[in-house]
Amino acid sequence: MASGVLVFGEATDDGGLNPVTKELIAAGSNLGGPVTCVLAGTGVEGLAQECVAAGAGKVIVVDDPILTPYQGDAYIPMAERITKEVDPSVLLMGQTMMGRDLAPRLAQRFSTAVAMDCMALSMDGDQLIAERPCYGGSARARYKINGTPQMATLRAKAVEPLAPDSSRQGEIVRQDAGVTADQVRTKITDRRKEKAEGVRLEDATVVISGGRGLGGPEGFKELEDLAEIMGGAVGASRAVCDLGWYPVPTQVGLTGKVVTPDLYIAVGISGASQHMAGISSVKNIVAINKDADANIFKASRFGVVGDWKEIFPAFKEKVRELKSA
């Protein structure tokens, strides 16, 4: 009989634990656990204890160079074997590049289904209830999954991690990937970072985002100034990324990043549902927009109706003054 929760944790490119791992462990615990966490990659063994402290009862470490960087063909046989061994009732991954790619393929291997990009998970008896946004963030859907394991991917920051507790006991086991190079049909020939300096958008406590209303790429200079004053990061709407005004990795929204700062300042952004999907858990949204009826104001705590070019400089200078006072 399938039981417990299996989660697939992740390391970041620079070797730390991807925060979504702790959120997945917490989500699994909230569903009743016990939680087994898989950590796959290279040099990931050192992260196992952190997973135990975060609430994992067992950590399966699979340390193998074939697993870095991620390729579906390398991960699927490994994930399939571990899933068979653990035989979980619920299986969770992050809505990350890995989760997006791996979860559907793994689900197919077990003739089950996966609810992608979930914001809330709960149990109804033995049944997982997975709640997720759809229709570009305009609606929410709740699913049950008629297969085993019941799979879901979890959106970043949807669940609070448990407070780390170094006295927690957990079993840590090592396994081989059991994958050979000839099983990997794809080949990564190049990898490039687009924008690395400064605060990471996902980690920033202040995000200042610009939209088409900025009128051109130059407008972002002003936003960058304020971000520097506030120690924040600059984001963008898809419209401006599509126009080439700002780099693609800064896109916030449904098909960009989900951000969770304490303060989100939207400048010249209309607030389409697909953009709002990336800031749905932000409590303090400030909108500067010349259209009083813009959708962005509906979800904003503070609003300014006007031309950003006139308002923003005064706002920025006052923030600078208040910060240095």
Add this chain to the structure above:
Amino acid sequence: MPHIICLAKQVPDPETPAAQFKVDEAAKKVIPVPGIQPVPSQFDTIGVEAALRIKDDVADTIITIVSLGPDSNRDTIKHSLAMGADEGVHINDPAVNDSDHWATAETLAAAIKKLEPYDLIIAGRQAVDWDMGVVGTTIAEILDLPSVTIAKDVKMADGTVTVERVLLDGFETVEAPTPCVVTVSNELGEPRYPQLRQIMQAAKKEVKTWTIADLGIDTPQNRTTLEALFVPDTSIETEFIEGESAQEIGEKLAVRLNEEKLI
């Protein structure tokens, strides 16, 4: 002759104004808005664009559009044909028109098998109605093909597909042997818009209609149950900052945020 299969779904217009977007909670369906026509799912149209860019280089490439859904899906196929695709297959069968993602993937995979041989299958990274993002990769798994997700550029030459993939903080180049599945994202660029002459030509292109019986499979079963569909209420009270001049308003905003300990 290279053969590319593009999957194309029809969806309610995602640009429907928020105020008009309504859900029938009992039926668990989105209520169609009078006067707003369904449209081809944006990422699928981008997929057709990706295929056409390959065809621009290798002129004898054949592009087949496969779409599953009710009668109106014909418009989506016609749009892709007008963009420059060669043939269409419309799977139209009440037994599967309303399937979940998994039954849809199984049905489409059966249709793709019938269209063998092929070199490349292109799907959108997700359909813009349910935003689930699983059909392309699931088809790869059913057909035991390699897959590469979230592409911004797709090239095909000498049995290798070279994909520029969008990562969180950059890009990677991935090579996959044909046949394989690629899902595309908006970073690929704007899809071309059909000219009137192409729309007229498209009317003459062949669209086959298939049912489950034509595919020779049993009706695939849904693997999910939709328990609820609703519109979340995300609106909050907004404090509008007002003043005599832009200068005053800008400064006031900073002061208010400071009072709330937000800066």
